[in-house]
Amino acid sequence: MTTQTPALLIDDASRHYAGTPAPAVDGVTIDVAAGEFLALLGPSGCGKSTLLRMVAGFERLDGGRITVGGRTLSGPGTHVPPEERRIGLVFQSYALWPHMTVAGNVAYPLETARVPRAERERRVRAALDTVGLSGFDARHPAELSGGQRQRVALARCLVMSPELVLLDEPLANLDVHLRAAMEEEFADFHAKTGATMVYVTHDQAEAMALATRIAVLDHGRLAQVAAPRTLYREPATRMVAGFVGQGAVVDGVVTGPVAAGRARVRLFGAEALVRCRPGQPEGPALVCLRPEDLEPAADGPIAATVVRAAYKGGFVLVEAEPQAAPGVRLLLRVSGDAQVAPGEALRLAVRDGWVVPEGAPPQERLTPARE
Numbered sequence: 453m454t455t456q457t458p459a460l461l462i463d464d465a466s467r468h469y470a471g472t473p474a475p476a477v478d479g480v481t482i483d484v485a486a487g488e489f490l491a492l493l494g495p496s497g498c499g500k501s502t503l504l505r506m507v508a509g510f511e512r513l514d515g516g517r518i519t520v521g522g523r524t525l526s527g528p529g530t531h532v533p534p535e536e537r538r539i540g541l542v543f544q545s546y547a548l549w550p551h552m553t554v555a556g557n558v559a560y561p562l563e564t565a566r567v568p569r570a571e572r573e574r575r576v577r578a579a580l581d582t583v584g585l586s587g588f589d590a591r592h593p594a595e596l597s598g599g600q601r602q603r604v605a606l607a608r609c610l611v612m613s614p615e616l617v618l619l620d621e622p623l624a625n626l627d628v629h630l631r632a633a634m635e636e637e638f639a640d641f642h643a644k645t646g647a648t649m650v651y652v653t654h655d656q657a658e659a660m661a662l663a664t665r666i667a668v669l670d671h672g673r674l675a676q677v678a679a680p681r682t683l684y685r686e687p688a689t690r691m692v693a694g695f696v697g698q699g700a701v702v703d704g705v706v707t708g709p710v711a712a713g714r715a716r717v718r719l720f721g722a723e724a725l726v727r728c729r730p731g732q733p734e735g736p737a738l739v740c741l742r743p744e745d746l747e748p749a750a751d752g753p754i755a756a757t758v759v760r761a762a763y764k765g766g767f768v769l770v771e772a773e774p775q776a777a778p779g780v781r782l783l784l785r786v787s788g789d790a791q792v793a794p795g796e797a798l799r800l801a802v803r804d805g806w807v808v809p810e811g812a813p814p815q816e817r818l819t820p821a822r823e
C-alpha cells in the first residue's frame with residue numbers, strides 16, 4: 453500500500469493576533485491531495501483569509517505546521533518566506549501593473565526569476581492560451597474587462613507552474629454574470645493545469661460549483677471538511693446546516709430505532725423517518741430539513757400555516773410555520789402553478805431529513821473528484 457504525501461498539509465495550525473480576544477485560526481487540520489480543489493468557506497471574520505495568508509507565508513503561525521509536498525514551510529522554528537514557497541497567488545484585486553502590457557504582466561515573475569527570453573516568451577504564450585487570452589498580449593490592463601483582468605492574473609500565476617495556487621475571493625469584485633462565466637473559467641483552469649487549489653470564498657454557491665471538497669470555518673475552527681454533496685446532505689454541526697444550503701434546523705427527539713443510517717424522530721408532535729450517523733443516540737436532537745425534504749400532502753401529519761410565498765420562476769418557495777412550534781420557519785418548494793398565499797393552512801409530510809450529529813468528529817477524508 454502506498455500513502456501519498458498530501459500536496460498541502462495544514463496541521464493543527466493556529467494564529468492569535470495580539471490584542472484580540474480569541475484566535476483568528478484555532479487548531480485547524482486539513483490535508484489537501486494533489487490536484488484537489490479545496491474551498492475555504494465561512495462567514496465574514498471566521499478566519500479564511502488568515503488561514504490562506506498563513507499558507508502563503510504572509511502570516512506566521514502561533515502553533516502547528518504547514519507543509520507543501522512534504523516540505524515544512526511553517527512550523528516550530530521554521531518560516532520559509534513567501535517568495536520561496538513556489539505558491540501561486542490570485543487575489544480579488546488583480547494587482548496588475550497598469551503601465552505594462554498583458555504579456556509584460558504575465559512575463560514579470562519569469563523575469564524576476566531570470567528565465568531566458570525565448571523560454572519566457574513560450575511560457576507567456578502558453579499561459580495566455582490556457583486562460584483564453586491569446587492575441588491580447590499588447591493590451592494594457594485599462595483596455596480589458598474585469599473578467600479579462602482576472603484571467604491575466606491567473607495567467608501570471610500559472611506561468612510559474614506553481615505546485616499550489618491560493619485564490620482569495622478572486623470573483624468578489626465582478627458582477628453576477630461575469631462571476632458565473634469566471635466560475636467556468638476557474639473550473640477549466642483547474643482541469644487543464646491539474647494544479648492543487650485552495651479557494652477562499654464566503655459564497656456557498658461558488659464553493660459548491662467549484663470545489664472537490666469544502667472546509668467550513670466557524671470562529672477560527674474547522675467545523676467540517678467534506679465533498680459539497682456530503683456537506684449539504686450531512687452537515688456535522690448546526691452552523692454548517694444553517695450556513696450551507698437552505699432549509700431549517702429544528703428541535704426533534706430521536707425515538708429510535710436507529711439502524712442502517714436511519715432513525716425515527718418526533719418532529720412537531722409527528723413521527724418521521726430521517727437519515728442519521730450510525731450510533732446516533734436516542735433523545736433530543738437537531739434535525740436539518742431541506743426544502744426538498746418537505747412536501748405538502750393532504751394527509752401530512754404536520755399542520756402548518758403559510759407565512760410567505762415567493763414565486764421563483766418554475767416553483768414557489770414557501771415559508772411555513774408549524775402550528776405546534778410558533779416562530780419556527782420551514783422552507784419548501786411547491787409547483788409554480790400552485791396558488792399559495794400567506795395565512796393559508798397547509799399539511800406537510802416529511803420525506804427526508806438529517807439528524808445533525810453535533811459533537812461528532814468533524815474530519816472526513818475523501819480522495820479528490822470522488823463523492
Ligand SMILES: Nc1ncnc2c1ncn2[C@@H]1O[C@H](COP(=O)(O)OP(=O)(O)OP(=O)(O)O)[C@@H](O)[C@H]1O
Pocket residue numbers: 469470472476494495496497498499500501502503654
Ligand atoms: N492583522 C490583523 N490584526 C488583528 N486582527 C485581525 C487581523 N486580520 C484579521 N484579524 C481578525 O481575525 C479574524 C479573522 O479574520 P479573517 O480576515 O481571516 O476572516 P475572513 O473569514 O477572511 O473574513 P472576510 O470574509 O470578511 O474576509 C477577524 O476577527 C479579524 O477581525
